[in-house]
Amino acid sequence: MWGHAGRQSEREVLQHLVKTFNTNQDSVEIELTLLPEGSYNSQVQAAALAGDLPHILEFDGPYMYNYVWQGHLLPLDSLISQSVLKNVIPSVLKQGTYREKLYTLGMFDAGLALYGRRSRLEAVGARIPHSPANAWTIEEFDKILKDLADQDPDGQVLDLKMNYRGEWFTFAFMPPLISGGADVINRDSFQSATGSLNSPEAVKVMTYFQSWIHDEKRVDMNVDDYAFVGGRVALSWVGHWEYPRYHQAWGEDLVLIPLPDFEHGSKTGQGSWSWGMTRKCPYPQMAARFIEFLLEDSSIVAMTDANGAVPATYSALEASRQYQKGSPLRLFARQLTEGYAVPRPRTPAYPVITTVFQQAFLDISHGAKIQQVLNRATQEINLDIKDNQGYPMVNHAY
Amino acid sequence: MHIKKILNIRQTQSESLGGWLMSLPAVLGLALFMAFPFLLAIGLSFTNLRMGSPLPTRFIGFEAYQRVLTDPSFLRALMNNGLFALIVVPLQTVLALGLALFLNQKFKGIMFFRTLFFMPVVFPLSLVSVVWILMYAPGADGMINAFLQFISFGQISPQDFLHNPYLALPAIMLCSIWQGVGFQMVILLAGLQSIPDVLYEAAEIDRANQWQKFVHVTLPQLRNPLIFTALVTTILAFRVFDQVEIMTQGGPNGASTTVMYETVQTIFNRQQVGQSSAMTVIFFILVLVITLVQRSAAKQEREIE
Numbered sequence: 001m002w003g004h005a006g007r008q009s010e011r012e013v014l015q016h017l018v019k020t021f022n023t024n025q026d027s028v029e030i031e032l033t034l035l036p037e038g039s040y041n042s043q044v045q046a047a048a049l050a051g052d053l054p055h056i057l058e059f060d061g062p063y064m065y066n067y068v069w070q071g072h073l074l075p076l077d078s079l080i081s082q083s084v085l086k087n088v089i090p091s092v093l094k095q096g097t098y099r100e101k102l103y104t105l106g107m108f109d110a111g112l113a114l115y116g117r118r119s120r121l122e123a124v125g126a127r128i129p130h131s132p133a134n135a136w137t138i139e140e141f142d143k144i145l146k147d148l149a150d151q152d153p154d155g156q157v158l159d160l161k162m163n164y165r166g167e168w169f170t171f172a173f174m175p176p177l178i179s180g181g182a183d184v185i186n187r188d189s190f191q192s193a194t195g196s197l198n199s200p201e202a203v204k205v206m207t208y209f210q211s212w213i214h215d216e217k218r219v220d221m222n223v224d225d226y227a228f229v230g231g232r233v234a235l236s237w238v239g240h241w242e243y244p245r246y247h248q249a250w251g252e253d254l255v256l257i258p259l260p261d262f263e264h265g266s267k268t269g270q271g272s273w274s275w276g277m278t279r280k281c282p283y284p285q286m287a288a289r290f291i292e293f294l295l296e297d298s299s300i301v302a303m304t305d306a307n308g309a310v311p312a313t314y315s316a317l318e319a320s321r322q323y324q325k326g327s328p329l330r331l332f333a334r335q336l337t338e339g340y341a342v343p344r345p346r347t348p349a350y351p352v353i354t355t356v357f358q359q360a361f362l363d364i365s366h367g368a369k370i371q372q373v374l375n376r377a378t379q380e381i382n383l384d385i386k387d388n389q390g391y392p393m394v395n396h397a398y
Numbered sequence: 399m400h401i402k403k404i405l406n407i408r409q410t411q412s413e414s415l416g417g418w419l420m421s422l423p424a425v426l427g428l429a430l431f432m433a434f435p436f437l438l439a440i441g442l443s444f445t446n447l448r449m450g451s452p453l454p455t456r457f458i459g460f461e462a463y464q465r466v467l468t469d470p471s472f473l474r475a476l477m478n479n480g481l482f483a484l485i486v487v488p489l490q491t492v493l494a495l496g497l498a499l500f501l502n503q504k505f506k507g508i509m510f511f512r513t514l515f516f517m518p519v520v521f522p523l524s525l526v527s528v529v530w531i532l533m534y535a536p537g538a539d540g541m542i543n544a545f546l547q548f549i550s551f552g553q554i555s556p557q558d559f560l561h562n563p564y565l566a567l568p569a570i571m572l573c574s575i576w577q578g579v580g581f582q583m584v585i586l587l588a589g590l591q592s593i594p595d596v597l598y599e600a601a602e603i604d605r606a607n608q609w610q611k612f613v614h615v616t617l618p619q620l621r622n623p624l625i626f627t628a629l630v631t632t633i634l635a636f637r638v639f640d641q642v643e644i645m646t647q648g649g650p651n652g653a654s655t656t657v658m659y660e661t662v663q664t665i666f667n668r669q670q671v672g673q674s675s676a677m678t679v680i681f682f683i684l685v686l687v688i689t690l691v692q693r694s695a696a697k698q699e700r701e702i703e
Binding site: 042045048049066069070071154165221223224351352355362363366367368384387388389392394 | 446448449450451453531532535536537561563649650651652663666670
C-alpha cells in the first residue's frame with residue numbers, strides 16, 4: 001500500500017492506523033510505503049506504466065479519473081458497506097465517483113475560505129458574513145478591498161497565496177469562475193471548454209482578479225508567506241491548513257469568511273487525498289475492510305486532529321472538536337455538506353486542464369489580455385480532448 | 399625490414415585493439431545513455447504517444463513538429479534562449495576575464511578572494527534561485543530594490559523584478575551570470591598562469607605599456623581557454639531550466655520561458671511524450687548547428703596564426 005508522506009504528525013497517525021489494523025486481524029498484513037508528496041503523482045504514473053502499482057493506493061483528488069481511464073482502479077461500490085457510505089459527506093463521494101462508479105474514499109476533505117482580521121474589517125465598517133448563504137457579493141467585496149486599501153500604508157490588503165505553486169491556482173480560483181457562471185470545461189459532456197472558459201462570464205470574473213492583482217495592486221505577492229501573519233494584509237484567501245498558524249497569530253481577531261459571491265452563489269473548493277484499490281489487489285474484500293477502518297470516527301478524528309483537514313464523515317464531524325457545531329472551523333464543514341463546494345472536473349483530461357488553467361491565471365495576473373488568454377487556453381484544452389478522441393471509455397482486458 | 403614492418407603493424411593493431419577495449423565502457427555508456435535515448439526520441443517524435451494513455455499510439459508523421467514550430471510559446475522560448483545566449487555569453491566572458499586578471503595578482507588574501515568568487519559555482523542552482531527570489535523581493539524592503547534606491551538617491555522606485563515582463567529575463571540572466579562566472583574565471587585563471595613570463599619580459603623590452611601587453615600577449619595566449627569557455631557558456635545558456643522553473647515558471651506571459659522549460663512542461667504536465675520528443679530533437683539540431691558554427695569560426699582563427 002502506498003500513501004503520501006505528509007506532515008510528520010500525519011505520517012505517524014497513518015502508520016499507527018496500519019499497525020492497529022494489522023494487529024486486529026490476522027488474515028492479511030498491510031505494508032505501508034510512504035512517497036514524498038511533491039513527486040507523488042509522477043511516481044504513481046511511472047509505476048502504472050511499469051505495471052508496478054501497489055494493491056491499495058492514495059490519490060491526490062482529481063488525478064484519480066486519469067487512472068480509472070487507464071484501467072488501473074477497481075470500483076468500490078459493492079465492496080464498501082452501505083452504512084459506511086451513508087455516513088460519508090457528499091463532497092467526498094462526488095470527488096470519488098467517475099462515470100457513476102465510486103473509486104476512491106477519503107478520510108478528510110479540504111476547506112477553502114477567506115481568513116480576515118475582525119478589527120480591520122470593522123474599522124472600514126464591513127459586514128462580516130458567517131454563512132455561505134449570505135456571503136459578500138462581488139461588488140461588496142471589491143468595495144471592501146478598496147476601503148481597506150485606502151487605510152493601508154502600501155495599499156496591499158489581500159493575500160491570494162500567489163507564492164504557492166501549481167495545483168493551488170485551480171483549487172482556489174476555479175470556484176469563483178463557477179460562482180460567476182463560467183467553468184473550466186463544459187461539464188455536461190466534458191468534450192469542450194468553448195463557452196465555459198472563454199465565456200463573457202469567465203472574462204468578467206478574471207477581470208476582477210486582474211484588477212486586484214495587476215491594476216490596483218491590492219494583492220500582496222507574499223514572497224515570504226508571511227503576509228497575513230505579519231499583519232501586512234487584512235484578508236487571506238487560503239485553505240484549512242493555515243488555521244493553526246493564523247489562529248496563533250491573531251487569536252480572537254481571526255474570522256473565517258466564505259468566498260465572495262460572483263453572482264451565482266458563493267462557491268468553494270474541495271478535494272483532497274483519498275484511498276482506492278487497484279485491479280492488482282488480490283483481496284479486495286480485505287482492502288475494503290481496511291478502507292472502512294480508515295473511515296471509522298476514531299481513525300478520522302486522529303488524522304484530522306493531526307493535519308487540520310475537514311473530517312469526511314458526518315459522525316466524525318460531530319466528534320471533532322474543531323468542526324462540530326459552534327466550533328471555529330464549522331464553516332468549512334457547512335460548505336462541504338451544504339453543496340457550496342465544487343469538485344474539480346471529473347475527467348481524465350484533468351491534468352491538462354489544470355496545467356492550462358494555472359498558466360492562464362498567471363498570465364492574467366501579469367496583465368495579459370483576458371479574452372485572448374482564455375481563448376487560447378480553451379483551444380489548448382479542446383485540442384487535448386480531440387487528441388485523445390474525447391477520452392472514450394476503453395474496455396480493459398483484465 | 400619486411401619483418402620489422404609486420405611487427406610494427408601487429409603492434410599498432412594490438413594497440414588499437416587495446417584502445418578500443420579501454421574505451422568500451424565509455425562508448426557503451428554513451429550508446430546506452432545518449433545515443434539510444436536520442437534515437438528513441440527521434441522515433442517517438444513521429445508518434446502521438448501520451449503518457450499512460452490506454453488508446454493505441456499512432457504514427458502521425460511531422461504533425462508534432464508542425465505543432466511545435468507554430469506554437470507561440472515554443473517560438474517565444476527559442477527567442478528567449480537566443481537573447482539569453484547573446485547577452486550572457488559575451489558579458490559573462492568579459493566579466494570572468496576581468497575577475498581572472500584581478501585574481502592573478504599577488505597580494506595577501508588572494509586565496510580567500512578566489513574561493514569567494516568560485517563559491518557560487520559549487521552551490522546547487524536550485525538553492526541559488528531561491529536565495530535570489532528573496533533578493534529580488536518586490537517592495538522597498540527587497541535587497542536589490544533597497545540597493546538600487548540607495549545608489550540612485552531614491553530615483554529608482556521599487557520593482558517587482560520577477561513579475562515584470564521586461565525585467566524577468568534580465569533578472570534571471572543576472573542570477574545566472576553571478577552563478578556561472580566563477581567557473582569561467584577559474585579556467586581563464588589557469589590559462590593566465592600558463593602564459594610564460596618571457597613573453598611579458600620581451601614585451602617590456604619592446605617598451606609595451608600595460609594595455610599593449612594585454613592586447614598583444616595576454617589575449618592571443620588566452621585564445622583557447624576563451625573559445626572553450628564561450629562554447630560551454632553558449633551551450634549552458636541554451637539549457638537554462640532550474641532558474642526559470644523556480645524563479646518565474648516561464649512568466650510573466652512567457653517573458654522568461656525557455657526551450658527546456660517548455661519541453662519539461664509538455665511531457666510532465668501535459669503528458670505529451672511525442673510532442674516533447676519533437677521539441678528535444680529541434681533543440682538538439684539547434685545546439686549542434688551553433689556549436690559547429692562556433693567551432694569552425696575558432697578553427698579559422700587558428701589557421702591565421
